[in-house]
Amino acid sequence: MPEIDRGRLRTLTDRERVRFAERHPRSAAAYANAGHLFGRVPMTWMNKTAAGFPVYADRARGARITDVDGHEYVDFCLGDTAAMAGHSPAPVVAAVTRRFGELGGASVMLPTEDAAAVGEELARRFGLPLWSFALTATDANRWAIRLLRAVTGRPRILVNSYCYHGSVDESLIVVGPDGRPRSREGNVGAPTDVTSTSRVAEFNDLAGLERELAYGDVAAVLMEPALTNIGIVLPEPGYLDGVRELTRRYGTYLINDETHTFSAGPGGATAAWALSPDVVTIGKAIGGGVPVGAYGLSAELAGRLGGRTDLDLVDMGGVGGTLAGNPVSMAATRATLEEVLTEAAFAGMAEVAAGFADGVRAIIERHALPWSVSRLGARVEYRFADPAPRTGTESAACADAELEDFLHVYLLNRGVLLTPFHNMALMCPETTAADVARHHEIFDAALTELRG
Numbered sequence: 001m002p003e004i005d006r007g008r009l010r011t012l013t014d015r016e017r018v019r020f021a022e023r024h025p026r027s028a029a030a031y032a033n034a035g036h037l038f039g040r041v042p043m044t045w046m047n048k049t050a051a052g053f054p055v056y057a058d059r060a061r062g063a064r065i066t067d068v069d070g071h072e073y074v075d076f077c078l079g080d081t082a083a084m085a086g087h088s089p090a091p092v093v094a095a096v097t098r099r100f101g102e103l104g105g106a107s108v109m110l111p112t113e114d115a116a117a118v119g120e121e122l123a124r125r126f127g128l129p130l131w132s133f134a135l136t137a138t139d140a141n142r143w144a145i146r147l148l149r150a151v152t153g154r155p156r157i158l159v160n161s162y163c164y165h166g167s168v169d170e171s172l173i174v175v176g177p178d179g180r181p182r183s184r185e186g187n188v189g190a191p192t193d194v195t196s197t198s199r200v201a202e203f204n205d206l207a208g209l210e211r212e213l214a215y216g217d218v219a220a221v222l223m224e225p226a227l228t229n230i231g232i233v234l235p236e237p238g239y240l241d242g243v244r245e246l247t248r249r250y251g252t253y254l255i256n257d258e259t260h261t262f263s264a265g266p267g268g269a270t271a272a273w274a275l276s277p278d279v280v281t282i283g284k285a286i287g288g289g290v291p292v293g294a295y296g297l298s299a300e301l302a303g304r305l306g307g308r309t310d311l312d313l314v315d316m317g318g319v320g321g322t323l324a325g326n327p328v329s330m331a332a333t334r335a336t337l338e339e340v341l342t343e344a345a346f347a348g349m350a351e352v353a354a355g356f357a358d359g360v361r362a363i364i365e366r367h368a369l370p371w372s373v374s375r376l377g378a379r380v381e382y383r384f385a386d387p388a389p390r391t392g393t394e395s396a397a398c399a400d401a402e403l404e405d406f407l408h409v410y411l412l413n414r415g416v417l418l419t420p421f422h423n424m425a426l427m428c429p430e431t432t433a434a435d436v437a438r439h440h441e442i443f444d445a446a447l448t449e450l451r452g
Ligand SMILES: Cc1ncc(COP(=O)(O)O)c(C=O)c1O
Pocket: 080, 135, 136, 137, 138, 139, 141, 164, 165, 166, 167, 224, 229, 257, 258, 259, 260, 283, 284
């Protein structure tokens, strides 16, 4: 393939940014008027936009978002998975309205019956019998880590290089170019040197994993069954079985973080690939857009924890939050699982996603680009590398911020949203083949312009 003409790429991106600014005067004004927000946005990551300033949302329903300037988008970002059930699905709206409006009470500090139904459904789907709740997947991970440190008496957590598990201190570690562990670049205010709390291995590298586990100080491996936050990196045959075998051999617990890999099916990758972790953590999509996190424990682990009278699991022991498991969160999660992200919905989403992946593959072939496409159920990603990267480090190395910005702003200007962090497209139950075709038409046009 001929090199991408970087001059042309910049000219086109500049043109698209001007066009974006012209078409979004209200978003521009909202951004200009947010002088009392740190970074002008509710949370600093919202400045991650290819366009120069963020699109301000007005309405969202199903697979569609309308911005304050009146433009409608097909939303393949879907809240970076938090809206995988679609925006404001009717059963969740009804459940939340009933719980918060009719019955009343979001913070009553008492359990509601919905939580037990959610626990039962999560147990059925993921195969772990005992569940507890948080409000974010980050907290689910944090609390699971603390529990596993407590029961093993071991200090360290092992993660994969270029993983993302939320802002969990122990996870901000990568394998450096010299093969040694080091803090992830840009790590903000680390409480302590991450290389003293964590170990790291490349995804798909069983020898590297064994080398680290052999130190005998790892309480838990915290991993996604497929990496999703550095592009999708799929497990090679035998890798996940090897992880399970090694973690058992070295007395280390295994946490599957299914927050994003839930796209693989109703029971995430754990059910789709017959995995048997000791803990599953999850969040985002299961709440249908309402904040929730959850962690499921094996009976063995729960038994060990239950026997530990020295651990304060009720008050000040470092596990829990006032709002965790609140009635609104539980009502929304129950409705999402029982009525929205059902088996039938997942089957439909996977079919639409397969069409997305096939179409993108055909377009990049036609343009003779050395890129690849990976799919995990309802989730698709295109990468600027072929074959697809095998590890997080390889995947990080094939990032191309300029190219990504161009494609994102080009799509945005024509009514298609991808996740701002990489080239991820997610399908919700209401995403249609026509939505996918719209993406493909614009993607094809963008590449045609780029190739000149
Ligand atoms: C795999 C994984 N775990 C955890 C998280 C953190 O989720 P939250 O932002 O809800 O805390 C994310 C967020 O993207 C994630 O991708």
